[in-house]
Amino acid sequence: MIGPKKISALTAISIVIANMIGTGVFTTLGFQVKEIASPFIILCIWILGGIVALSGALSYAELGAIFQRSGGEYLFLSKIYHPMVGFLAGWLSVTVGFAAPSAATAMALGKYFHYVFPMISPLWISCCVAVLVYALHLRSLRWESIFQNIFILIEIFLILFFIVSGIGHIERPKLNFLPKPEDLAVFFSPPFALCFIYTMYSYSGWNAAAYIAGEIENPKKNIPLALILGTTIVVVIYTFLNAIFIFSVPRDQILGQIEVGAIVARKVFGEWGSRFAGFLIGVSLVSSLSAMAWTGPRVAAAIGEDYPFFRILSKRSKEGVPYVGLLLQALIMFCLLFSSSFAKIITYVEFALGLSTVVTVLGVFVLRVKAPELKRFYSTWGYPLTPLLYVIIESIILLQVFRQRPVESLLGLSTFLVGAIVYFLSTKSRSR
Numbered sequence: 534m535i536g537p538k539k540i541s542a543l544t545a546i547s548i549v550i551a552n553m554i555g556t557g558v559f560t561t562l563g564f565q566v567k568e569i570a571s572p573f574i575i576l577c578i579w580i581l582g583g584i585v586a587l588s589g590a591l592s593y594a595e596l597g598a599i600f601q602r603s604g605g606e607y608l609f610l611s612k613i614y615h616p617m618v619g620f621l622a623g624w625l626s627v628t629v630g631f632a633a634p635s636a637a638t639a640m641a642l643g644k645y646f647h648y649v650f651p652m653i654s655p656l657w658i659s660c661c662v663a664v665l666v667y668a669l670h671l672r673s674l675r676w677e678s679i680f681q682n683i684f685i686l687i688e689i690f691l692i693l694f695f696i697v698s699g700i701g702h703i704e705r706p707k708l709n710f711l712p713k714p715e716d717l718a719v720f721f722s723p724p725f726a727l728c729f730i731y732t733m734y735s736y737s738g739w740n741a742a743a744y745i746a747g748e749i750e751n752p753k754k755n756i757p758l759a760l761i762l763g764t765t766i767v768v769v770i771y772t773f774l775n776a777i778f779i780f781s782v783p784r785d786q787i788l789g790q791i792e793v794g795a796i797v798a799r800k801v802f803g804e805w806g807s808r809f810a811g812f813l814i815g816v817s818l819v820s821s822l823s824a825m826a827w828t829g830p831r832v833a834a835a836i837g838e839d840y841p842f843f844r845i846l847s848k849r850s851k852e853g854v855p856y857v858g859l860l861l862q863a864l865i866m867f868c869l870l871f872s873s874s875f876a877k878i879i880t881y882v883e884f885a886l887g888l889s890t891v892v893t894v895l896g897v898f899v900l901r902v903k904a905p906e907l908k909r910f911y912s913t914w915g916y917p918l919t920p921l922l923y924v925i926i927e928s929i930i931l932l933q934v935f936r937q938r939p940v941e942s943l944l945g946l947s948t949f950l951v952g953a954i955v956y957f958l959s960t961k962s963r964s965r
Contacts, residue, residue, distance in 0.1 A: 540748050542755040544678045547685035549741045549763025551824035553586075554688065554817050556641050557735030558771050559794035559810070562778050565731055567789045568724035571716050572779045578725070579775050582732035583768030586739040588923040590764040591913045592894045593743050594757035598910040599900075601756070603747035604835035605740065605828075606889045613896035613903070616839075617956050622889045623836045624952030625882070626744075627846070627858070631829030632865035633882045635822055639663045639870055642818035648795070648811030659870060662819060667863045670826045673852035674748065677827055684820040691813045692770055699777035699801050730930050734883070735771065738821075739764045740890065744828035747835075748853075753910035826859065833858030842959035884934050885945035891927050894920045 565575055596609045604611075604619075607626065611619025643659030650658065669680050719725055742749065742759035749755050778793055782800050787793050798810035834855035837847030848857045897913055897920045913919055935942040 539750040540674060540678050540745070541750055542758055544682055545742045545745070545749050545755055545759035546763045546766075547681050547820075548745065548824045548827060549739065549759050550767055551681065551685050551688070551820040552738030552741035552828070553736060553764070553767045554692075554770070555638060555735070555738075555821045556814060556818065557731070557737075558774060559814050559817075560791045561731040561735055562775055562793045563787045563790035565728040566779070566784055566787060568728055569719060570784070571713065571719060573713070574716055574719050574725070575728070575779060576772065576776060577720075578728050578732050579771050580768070582729060582736050583764070583771065585733065585923055585926045586736040587761070587764050587768065588915075588919040589890060589894055589927075590739045590760040591915065592897045592920040592923060593740050594760045594911050595897055595909060595913045596893070596900070597743045597746045597756035597760065598753045599907055601746055601752040602835070603745050603831040605744040605746075605832060606893050607832050607835055608746075609743070609893050609896055610889070611839075613900050614892075617953065618892070620836070620840075620956045621949045621952040622893075623832050624955060625885050625889065625948055626829060626832040627836060627861070628948070629865065629869075629882050630886055631825050631832075632862050633869055635663075635825045635829070635862065635866040636869035636872075638818050638822045638825070639866065642815050642822065645811040645818065646815040649808050649815065660867075663822065663863075663866065663870070666819065666823050667826055667859065670823070670859055671850070671854060671856055673850075673854060675852075677823075677854075681820070681823050681827065684816060684823060688813075688817050688820050689770075691816060692774065695798070695801070695809075695813060696770075696773050696777055699781050699797065702781045702801050703777070726929070726933055729926075730933060733927070733930055736764075736767070737883070737886075738824075739767075741824060741828050745831050748831070757911040826862070829862045830855045830858030833861060840959050881938075881941040881945035881948070884931060884938070884942045885948055887927060887931050887934070888945070891924055891931065894923050894927075 562575070565578065569575055569578075593609075596613075600608055600612060602608055604623065605626070607619045607623030609619070610622050639659040639662065640655075642662060643655035643657075646658045646662070647653065647655040666680075670677050739760065742756055742763065746752050746756050749759070778787065778797050782797055787796055790796060792810075794814055795807045795810040798806035798813075800806065802809050833843075833846040834849065835847075837843045837845060837855075837858070846858050846861070847855065850856050898917065900907065901916075
């Protein structure tokens, strides 16, 4: 078996950006302005959300530089706590952790590309693009890198074009970033917490480079670079993009609307604006789908390398692609894509994945106490405040999600229970 070839820091950065930029930033603002009227508060929410995501990335950067192997939470939690804890996180990733978001992404891109090609069924677009993406990822790391880098460059160019074009349509009388006296109380209100949940959903994916750490050149340097720089770029893009959304159209036009990007695009580009927005969001989603097709199978491969019971998942092509894990993820994704219930799966997947990230960031503290002698090629900037900020904020968000969606949250916890049963069966098989 030939080991996987290495990818550049640029490709690792593009994977982080692609995992983060999806439908969230183009769709959530309408619900936020419905809850909060102040542009100052809205922009603060996006900046604070970026700071929290960056805090998580800073923490993962330390762990990734220490272990330098693909697997993400599966690897980190196995090393820090116990193999079973890591296996549970890996089990979630292999079963639905990447497949369910991929199905949601494929379905969404079909709907958005339908604006550009109305004669083609959205489901057909979803299926054809998904097949193309996964087929390219079966080729080789080189083709994966080329495809990912091209699409992320197109995506960033289109977003920057959108932002620059939108600046000329800003309504000058509305352009007021300064807070009002009554804004302070909003920071401690339930609407603020709800809007923050929307924002953190849009920032999810900041930890993508950790899943492919073993395939990155000079990992002790480039893993922190990819996580931190990729997240920072997205924070800047999100802040400017939401400023354009807020100040270029009247508030009542986007109030409670899900297609904010299309509404603003019609104002900026005229009649063909909605098609441009559909194409822009569609490209973003293709890039996201590609990034998930890259990262998910690496977790499966890591489990297959460690557990004989799952050895088949570790099989790689001559070019180093974990093709069994890739095909398994594609199979689950297509099953969910044709299912009417996968939208609920997304909720419980997000809850369970959020829980995994909190326990992982807590691992930075645990590892500092448990193994202070470890060679740390990168130490979390702002420690202990940055990891503590992430743990506190994300825990509050998870509590809110549990209160609002208790059934889906409990289903997420039940996934870990099933994983625990599978873990005991696999370790018993290994002992035999």
